[in-house]
Amino acid sequence: MATDDSNAEAAPAAVSAGSETDTHATNASQKLGLVYRCKKCRRIVASDDNIVLHERGKGQESFKWKKRSGGTIEKTPTAVECSSIFVEPMKWMQTVQEGFVGEKLLCMGCNARLGSFNWAGMQCNCGAWVNPAFQLHKSRLDECPI
Secondary structure (H helix, E strand, O other): OHHHHHHHHHHHHHHHHHHHHHHHHHHHHHHOOEEEEEOOOOOEEEEHHHEOOOOOOOHHHHOOHHHOOOOOOOOOOOOOOOOEEEEOOOOOOHHHHOOOOEEEEEOOOOOOEEEEEEOOOEEOOOOOEEOOEEEEEHHHEEEEEO
16 A cells, blocks of 8 residues: 555656646747848847837838839838848948948848848838947848757
8 A cells, every 4th residue: 555655645746747747848938039131141230138229100101202112101001021121230330330320231141142231221112210320131141049
């Protein structure tokens, strides 16, 4: 009978250990983020922590007449997905460190153009203004989960 008691005690311990690993796995999956890499050389250029969020603009209405893509403004504007991300200034941005007001942002590894920056601000393709702006184009980056 002593063997039955030891098995009964071991079974709840195994169940509780399994549930602890399950909760740890769900906590780890909630903390996962994205890392942005240069498409050409795969060097990490930014992460989720570096992104500066902005409110969506009014789309085509926000642009000057000459910069609009269509001739007429639609009554119901469609939500445009941003084609770039805005980040905070980082050490790898050499032209920022050199003191330029606005310039291109080049990858440290391969010198590919990843975007541009301007301390006075830039307009996103959704119509919102971001000041100061350090813009990285999504087409030149790979989004990789951590």
